[in-house]
Amino acid sequence: EAGVVQSPRYKIIEKKQPVAFWCNPISGHNTLYWYLQNLGQGPELLIRYENEEAVDDSQLPKDRFSAERLKGVDSTLKIQPAELGDSAVYLCASSSGPQAADTQYFGPGTRLTVL
Amino acid sequence: GDSVTQMEGPVTLSEEAFLTINCTYTATGYPSLFWYVQYPGEGLQLLLKATKADDKGSNKGFEATYRKETTSFHLEKGSVQVSDSAVYFCALRDYGGSQGNLIFGKGTKLSVKP
Numbered sequence: 001e002a003g004v005v006q007s008p009r010y011k012i013i014e015k016k017q018p019v020a021f022w023c024n025p026i027s028g029h030n031t032l033y034w035y036l037q038n039l040g041q042g043p044e045l046l047i048r049y050e051n052e053e054a055v056d057d058s059q060l061p062k063d064r065f066s067a068e069r070l071k072g073v074d075s076t077l078k079i080q081p082a083e084l085g086d087s088a089v090y091l092c093a094s095s096s097g098p099q100a101a102d103t104q105y106f107g108p109g110t111r112l113t114v115l
Numbered sequence: 116g117d118s119v120t121q122m123e124g125p126v127t128l129s130e131e132a133f134l135t136i137n138c139t140y141t142a143t144g145y146p147s148l149f150w151y152v153q154y155p156g157e158g159l160q161l162l163l164k165a166t167k168a169d170d171k172g173s174n175k176g177f178e179a180t181y182r183k184e185t186t187s188f189h190l191e192k193g194s195v196q197v198s199d200s201a202v203y204f205c206a207l208r209d210y211g212g213s214q215g216n217l218i219f220g221k222g223t224k225l226s227v228k229p
Contacts, residue, residue, distance in 0.1 A: 004158065042119070042204050042219030043159070056216065091158070104217065106158030 004107035012113045018080035025094030035091040121220035136190040138205035146207040148188040153202045
């Protein structure tokens with residue numbers, strides 16, 4: 001069974017440029033999460049989807065961050081414009097449903113560097 | 116709000132040494148507790164969990180006991196191997212707070228030398 005797929009694995013951009021990250025969850029997993037992981041810190045939830053609905057986006061900085069999961073499968077997280085402080089690892093995870101959120105399956109992450 | 120505090124790393128041990136990584140938590144409700152592990156170049160994986168007080172989670176020789184009286188969930192292993200080198204994250208899920216989302220500690224990096 002394929003795991004959570006993320007791309008790209010690494011991205012280097014200059015500040016004020018836009019950037020997008022893509023995630024494909026495990027097949028059949030209805031719940032999808034985007035996390036931010038700063039260096040030396042644990043993951044922090046940005047947004048959680050149940051199918052195509054964003055059920056918790058309270059931690060998403062909506063002035064520059066956006067996300068979508070149009071068909072309830074794969075998802076895209078976008079930053080526009082990027083700032084120096086956005087340099088971090090962006091993790092995607094999925095679970096089979098909200099009741100199974102204890103066992104989240106994580107992708108390898110996208111490491112973003114903003115110059 | 117809910118939070119998790121782990122001992123700071125890095126922790127460096129020789130093979131077959133005993134491992135303890137301390138974790139304490141603060142929660143408004145009655146959380147479930149977890150240890151996740153991140154091997155180099157890979158995503159986080161659930162290592163073990165405990166859902167109520169005095170429960171013991173175990174997996175791959177690792178154990179942790181949910182201690183409500185001390186609000187702790189320390190990770191232990193009797194004899195570590197080089198392959199255990201990874202970053203370990205303690206986490207909680209509080210159904211009464213944090214909207215049921217996972218709250219992670221900062222992680223503890225473990226290096227095991229042969």
